[in-house]
Amino acid sequence: MSISSKAAPVIFKDVTKIYGKDVVAVDNINLEIEAGKLVTLLGPSGCGKTTTLRMIAGLEMATKGAIQIGDKDVTLLPATDRDVSMVFQSYALFPHMTVMENVSYGLGFSGFDKSETRDRAADGLDLVGLKGFGDRLPSELSGGQQQRVAVARALVLEPQVLLFDEPLSNLDAKLRRQVREDIRDIQQNLGLTVVYVTHDQEEALAVSDEIVVMRNAAIAQIGSPRALYDEPADHFVADFIGEANIIPCEISSVSGDQAKINIDEFTHVLPARGLQPGAASLAVRPTRLILGAEVGLEMQVKKATYVGSRMEYTLEASFGQVFAISEEVDEPHEVGETIMVGLDAIWPVLLPAR
Structure with a gap:
């Protein structure tokens, strides 16, 4: 399975998201995410990071501005017309389906025949270290294994952009470290464009090529993990990144x-x-x-x-x-x-x- 050829940049141009009459969730942000990089949106609850991720996915529409994936303006496109996949915090696996059926689910809507669907799903499970687990039910897996199934289900669709919404928050500390290393290894080996949301500073420092620190619906600072840690722009970034x-x-x-x-x-x-x-x-x-x-x-x-x-x-x-x-x-x-x-x-x- 090779996905790097499809990896695409994501560009936000003067993007604002307003709920109702005056609740500003994202305030006029400009952001460019390079193809093949893992970029983390980091910030406290309510800062706008999840809304930003959902606008990439097409689950929320921008009130103002433009969003581009690759060379395509996707600002007004619904989620079904965007070449992205999302891994949710809750795994969102079908409990009555086997692991193989869960991973194959999205492929069934993509025009692949049964043989290719099976092969792609098997390759996906192999990628996340779950070869041989295809016949099990989600309830027979640990939390870390369930999250890997969710990652495999997203990977097999070969998206231009892979999105992670707080993917490790339901795992204990040891599993969080292991699964974040797995995600980083997969991203680097396949050359994926990944946008990753977390409020955990250590997690962001560990997995990211670049971190976008958000505060009050705006971007506070953008930089590599080391640049943000060593050269914070202000008091908020200094205290939020690493204390x-x-x-x-x-x-x-x-x-x-x-x-x-x-x-x-x-x-x-x-x-x-x-x-x-x-x-x-x-x-x-x-x-x-x-x-x-x-x-x-x-x-x-x-x-x-x-x-x-x-x-x-x-x-x-x-x-x-x-x-x-x-x-x-x-x-x-x-x-x-x-x-x-x-x-x-x-x-x-x-x-x-x-």
Whole structure:
């Protein structure tokens, strides 16, 4: 089975979706998804990510703007006339049909004869690691296996675009990791264009070529997982992608592209990112705080939690609380202890003041 030749780009041009008179679900977004890439729409509930996905599928129609799949304007086309397949959160398998019958279902409407339908369905099950499971009922499968059947059912239709709507939310943590790796492997091996919706930041970082972070019906930032993690555009993206401590600071001087900042009596030099002297914010990942440093900010340990592979700390500083993670589990800091906390030389990022 080879699908890469059919993979198509998806383009949104000034697309808005309004429900009723004034409920704006998607607000004038422009987006280009490259053919053969896995792009994740990420954001909190109500941000517009699922509505955006459903407009690609044709399950919702844009109020304004244009949507293009490949070289075809699909803005006004119903779902049945778009060459896309969708994998739902709930699997949506027919409980009375066997796995093979479920995977074959859509092929029955596509003009294939029985022999080709059977061969394509068998190839699809092989792709998702379920060879030999064709005679089972969905109830005889685990949640992860049922989700793979749903993926196989979508794959065998050889769509231009494959859509995933929160596909892992019904699985436990171990299965989520396994199935997301399966989805990523299949996408890369077949060169599929995939649009993937989730509210789980770790999931988005793990599977995506590019992430579209959405907030309040609009796009907050677009970038690769590493770019979004290392160079968030604002406080929302910094805190939503991987969690960050937002610390108030003062830029005392800027020289070239480097800024010198003050937090209380502590000073630090880092990229200015276009900011000028004055009030600013510093975003610091919990893993980028150096506990027990020789030079840094004085903080008191308020909470210390052992979670197996690491310690998690809540620390109290003059400007408020911060959250820190340390892999040093054998000699943890004690609650009530006052420690010096330094900043990693690599990651802290300057942002405009709140």
